[in-house]
Amino acid sequence: EIVLTQSPATLSLSPGERATLSCRASQSVSSSLAWYQQKPGQAPRLLIYDASNRATGIPARFSGSGSGTDFTLTISSLEPEDFAVYYCQHCSSWPLTFGGGTKVEIK
Amino acid sequence: EVQLVESGGGLVQPGGSLRLSCAASGFTFRSQAMGWVRQTPGKGLEWVSWISGLSRGGENWSYEDSVKGRFTISRDNFKNTVYLQMNSLRAEDTSRYYCARATSTNYFDLWGQGILVTVSS
Numbered sequence: 182e183i184v185l186t187q188s189p190a191t192l193s194l195s196p197g198e199r200a201t202l203s204c205r206a207s208q209s210v211s212s213s214l215a216w217y218q219q220k221p222g223q224a225p226r227l228l229i230y231d232a233s234n235r236a237t238g239i240p241a242r243f244s245g246s247g248s249g250t251d252f253t254l255t256i257s258s259l260e261p262e263d264f265a266v267y268y269c270q271h272c273s274s275w276p277l278t279f280g281g282g283t284k285v286e287i288k
Numbered sequence: 289e290v291q292l293v294e295s296g297g298g299l300v301q302p303g304g305s306l307r308l309s310c311a312a313s314g315f316t317f318r319s320q321a322m323g324w325v326r327q328t329p330g331k332g333l334e335w336v337s338w339i340s341g342l343s344r345g346g347e348n349w350s351y352e353d354s355v356k357g358r359f360t361i362s363r364d365n366f367k368n369t370v371y372l373q374m375n376s377l378r379a380e381d382t383s384r385y386y387c388a389r390a391t392s393t394n395y396f397d398l399w400g401q402g403i404l405v406t407v408s409s
Contacts, residue, residue: 215395224386224399236397268333272394275350277335
């Protein structure tokens with residue numbers, strides 16, 4: 182099983198600041214990695230797939246990068262609606278696994 | 289409207305069974321792979337099961353290790369519904385269960401609102 186480790190667990194930032202979230206895989210997943218956003222009381226929403234492709238309707242301030250074992254989700258300038266929990270997920274092999282999440286909170 | 293709506297959750301005793309349903313609408317259901325993902329309250333996401341869409345290769349399934357032999361995923365392409373039959377339920381199966389549409393590369397691009405399953409005596 183591929184373990185995804187996200188860091189930091191919590192990121193405290195102000196609106197307008199840049200957010201950089203990390204996801205590290207225990208073995209290579211090539212570019213088979215996605216990022217999701219989850220707000221309280223809501224289902225997750227797909228943001229990024231194949232490491233760097235934005236899903237339909239996702240604003241350009243969200244970007245993904247990386248390959249192999251190290252991946253980054255960047256939010257270039259935080260909007261009030263971006264404060265949420267973010268998860269990475271790989272689909273390189275079975276079982277599919279998710280990272281533990283990074284909470285982006287208002288400073 | 290493109291959506292997934294889960295039903296069938298609730299309270300069940302340890303060792304009991306429950307069947308979750310997920311009704312899909314607004315897209316060509318039969319060609320889409322589907323999955324179930326669960327989330328323990330206040331915690332992270334855990335993939336549970338996956339079923340392939342209609343293809344020449346027939347139907348395929350995959351399960352997370354802790355549910356193998358206890359959970360069964362199935363689909364009815366006439367009713368546009370995917371199911372999760374859960375048997376021999378344990379306290380640790382208590383979670384909100386999300387139905388999700390899987391892309392061809394197994395990302396989840398459409399999610400239901402989730403349904404709560406509580407296993408307790």
